Amino acid sequence: MFISFEGTEGVGKTTLIGKIYHYLQQQGQDVVLTREPGGTPMAEHIRSLLLSVNPDEMMSNDTELLLMYAARAQHLQQVIKPALEAGKTVLCDRFVDASFAYQCAGRGLSAKKLNVLNQNFVSYLPHITFWLDAPTEIGMSRARERGDLDRFEQEKAIFFEKVRAGYQSLFEREGNRIKRLDATQTPEHVFEQALSYLK
Template sequence: MFISFEGTEGVGKTTLIKSLADYLQQQGKDILLTREPGGTPLAEQIRELLLSPQDEAMSENCELLLIFAARAQHIAQVIQPALNAGRWVLSDRFVDASFAYQGGGRGLNVQTIELLRQQFVPVMPHITFWLDAPVELGMQRARKRGALDRFEQEKLEFFQKVRASYQNRANAEPKRFVQLDASQTPAQILEQAIAVLKQKTTLSSS
């Protein structure tokens, strides 16, 4: 199984992924936790470029291509080999983030992003958990974590567009996308995610 986790800043993706991984390991599943951008040493270097505030402004197209470069490396070195070996891959963000952040947030042509996806993304998640919460709530949480990265420093309007784009993605692919109310407690979100996995996979419902 390949499961991705999406959402704007501060919605609790990391917390859910770790809790869900613990649960799945208790069920005897071989789990690989990874993230985007990143997931390999080379892709993590690209992540550093993308997230660190720079004196030189990064163009939207540069940002998009760097993310897909990191993704191509991530798929080839980590995701595809793990899936081929029968492991469960849990990824903090995947290609839907490009449609949401670079398409929705930056306003880049979605058809261009789709062409890149077709060319460089040979595998898609079986399930995508979209953790959704009001942007203001997520940013309050993000600020409590410490210094904001280059994306987190964007204005609320940017994240409103990102959230709307995720909604469009969820509407277009209702079988893959699972929307979770991220304003709930972590325990409630985990319980709902487990229920979905029991319904959609071979996990035991006992």
């Protein structure tokens, strides 16, 4: 099974992934835990480019999108595809839905660009996607509490409102795959929500 986890900053994805990872291991499953952008040494280098703040050169929206897919192509070939073909369960912190929410809904890029990249470079889609949803001010408050903010976390509230709306649009279109979890609840309640879908 291929499971992805989505949401804006600070909604508790890392906590939920950890809980599900340990739960599935206790069930005897062979589980691979990974993330995007990243997941391989090369993709992690690309991640550092995407997240670093560089006041001397602003990254263009197209560059951001292409770097995301460069990391994703490497990640798919090196980690996700081999794991799934070996019968393992893959838990991935963000996947293609994040590109729609952040680069299309958030940055305003055409979904046609995304579709071309998906058709040519994405060979697998998650069987189930958990969307952790919370008001953006809650997520941003949590993100600020963690310390230094990366390039995405420094975006203004209006950007994250657009991202959240992008996830809502995906959820309305693909409700069979995407499951909305109320991320304003406690981590235990969020885990129980996710577990009800997995069972």
